[in-house]
Amino acid sequence: MKTKKIARFILALIFGLVLTTGCTATKPAKIAETDTQDMSWMYHDIVDAEFVAEHLSIPMPENVMLIDARPYKGKYVKGHIPGAVNIPFSEFDKKIALLPADKNTLLIYYCEGLKCKLSHKSAKKAEKMGYTNVKVYAKGYPEWVSQKGHYAAVSAEQVARQIDENTAMIIDSRPQKTKFNKGHIPTAVNIPFSQFETLKGKLPRDLDTPIVFYCGGLKCRLSHKSAAKALEMGYTRVTVFAKGYPEWKKIYGAATETLQVKAGEVEGSIDLGLFKSIIANRPESILLIDVRDADEFAKGSFKTAVNIPVEILEPKIKTFADDKPIIFVCSTGARSGEAFYMTQDVRESLKDVFYVEAEIDFKKDGNIEIKAPK
Amino acid sequence: MFKKCIISLIVLMFTMVSFSAAFASEGSEGPLGNDRKGKYTYRKVYKACAAAGEVESESPKISPADKTMGQWKNIFETKTFNDFGCQENWAALSDTDVLDIYSYFYNHASDSPTPATCK
Numbered sequence: 425m426k427t428k429k430i431a432r433f434i435l436a437l438i439f440g441l442v443l444t445t446g447c448t449a450t451k452p453a454k455i456a457e458t459d460t461q462d463m464s465w466m467y468h469d470i471v472d473a474e475f476v477a478e479h480l481s482i483p484m485p486e487n488v489m490l491i492d493a494r495p496y497k498g499k500y501v502k503g504h505i506p507g508a509v510n511i512p513f514s515e516f517d518k519k520i521a522l523l524p525a526d527k528n529t530l531l532i533y534y535c536e537g538l539k540c541k542l543s544h545k546s547a548k549k550a551e552k553m554g555y556t557n558v559k560v561y562a563k564g565y566p567e568w569v570s571q572k573g574h575y576a577a578v579s580a581e582q583v584a585r586q587i588d589e590n591t592a593m594i595i596d597s598r599p600q601k602t603k604f605n606k607g608h609i610p611t612a613v614n615i616p617f618s619q620f621e622t623l624k625g626k627l628p629r630d631l632d633t634p635i636v637f638y639c640g641g642l643k644c645r646l647s648h649k650s651a652a653k654a655l656e657m658g659y660t661r662v663t664v665f666a667k668g669y670p671e672w673k674k675i676y677g678a679a680t681e682t683l684q685v686k687a688g689e690v691e692g693s694i695d696l697g698l699f700k701s702i703i704a705n706r707p708e709s710i711l712l713i714d715v716r717d718a719d720e721f722a723k724g725s726f727k728t729a730v731n732i733p734v735e736i737l738e739p740k741i742k743t744f745a746d747d748k749p750i751i752f753v754c755s756t757g758a759r760s761g762e763a764f765y766m767t768q769d770v771r772e773s774l775k776d777v778f779y780v781e782a783e784i785d786f787k788k789d790g791n792i793e794i795k796a797p798k
Numbered sequence: 799m800f801k802k803c804i805i806s807l808i809v810l811m812f813t814m815v816s817f818s819a820a821f822a823s824e825g826s827e828g829p830l831g832n833d834r835k836g837k838y839t840y841r842k843v844y845k846a847c848a849a850a851g852e853v854e855s856e857s858p859k860i861s862p863a864d865k866t867m868g869q870w871k872n873i874f875e876t877k878t879f880n881d882f883g884c885q886e887n888w889a890a891l892s893d894t895d896v897l898d899i900y901s902y903f904y905n906h907a908s909d910s911p912t913p914a915t916c917k
Binding site (some may be wrong): 690691692756757758761762764765766769779781 | 834
């Protein structure tokens with residue numbers, strides 16, 4: 425009996441020792457790890473996301489500058505904290521003029537997270553220059569975009585790439601008549617913020633579809649408000665092109681103005697001369713839908729046309745954007761005419777819809793001959 | 799006597815109006831309905847009919863190219879639509895809809911300049 429008690433006591437002692445040793449062995453290891461790290465590269469005044477959020481507003485206040493110290497092409501273009509100015513550390517001296525004249529301005533630097541030194545190095549340089557209120561948001565961009573309710577801002581180049589690759593839906597948050605109709609980014613769908621609730625059905629069904637909101641530039645809040653609403657709706661890949669249409673115009677020139685389509689002689693048809701001119705000069709200004717069968721389409725088609733055979737058209741009509749005229753085309757006008765009347769029947773509210781009443785010969789050499797009906 | 803004259807006059811006027819209306823919807827080169835719209839309306843009839851379970855396929859079984867212009871003229875003038883099936887749906891069509899369908903059939907009949915293909 426006594427032996428058993430002693431044995432139990434020894435076992436308990438060994439167990440306790442193992443536990444205690446295990447715990448004490450882990451702690452010093454961690455401390456040692458931290459101790460050995462040289463943290464001298466870090467800037468002394470670190471702030472968190474909450475601090476950054478408190479000092480952000482659209483437009484940015486004059487006494488605050490948020491600075492992205494990452495490279496322009498690989499990082500800033502693809503996504504940055506809204507309101508941030510890009511001064512890559514590698515170009516600090518070259519872009520020194522971008523810093524504010526007032527040395528008391530709050531400068532908040534950030535880069536690519538805790539291991540990124542660019543913001544710390546930039547902050548130190550700025551301090552040396554005499555700036556008195558310099559901070560580093562050390563967790564930087566990765567933490568910012570991962571937080572609930574936050575979204576990234578993108579640059580014009582990124583928007584252009586997304587349009588080119590057809591990988592995002594571009595939403596113009598400005599009013600339709602006074603702004604959107606006078607010019608907008610190609611492929612953009614107009615959902616004015618003032619009508620967001622009634623027009624939000626235009627947004628894609630898939631909540632993971634990348635969406636880019638834009639409006640009238642850095643002082644415009646409409647795109648930001650729309651982005652916030654989209655996030656509330658559950659969209660996961662929301663961005664804002666904060667510099668908006670003014671920046672787009674500056675880089676890529678005046679974009680597509682909404683086309684006024686002249687009707688042809690036959691009900692629902694487009695004027696043939698106008699159609700030829702559109703195809704030759706500004707095919708992107710219309711949504712051209714070829715309603716022939718896929719095998720016919722494969723043999724020859726207009727470059728900008730999308731193929732939706734008339735047999736499967738009806739359920740898709742409700743998904744069509746109404747930001748530019750829709751033109752149906754086939755080889756004789758029979759199926760495109762049917763598509764026109766189908767659209768009238770299924771979605772009466774869609775007004776800018778036409779079809780091509782003509783004989784269209786898609787030749788083997790790629791040429792397309794359009795002849796008026798006999 | 800006077801009453802009889804008035805009634806006869808009204809009947810005569812009615813007949814004349816109906817006569818001219820009938821001719822107004824048919825030009826020298828066939829019916830003057832909208833054949834593009836007629837094609838859509840015709841297909842829509844069968845979609846509705848198939849949805850109601852009366853026919854199996856949404857695609858109409860009769861094509862304009864199944865008959866000649868003269869044959870279609872006869873069918874539509876005498877309104878003998880029994881072969882088409884879907885009687886209830888046909889009965890629900892307006893005169894304009896029927897005229898449009900007639901134009902579609904006539905303009906794409908087998909002996910027309912543009913006979914309908916299977917499309």
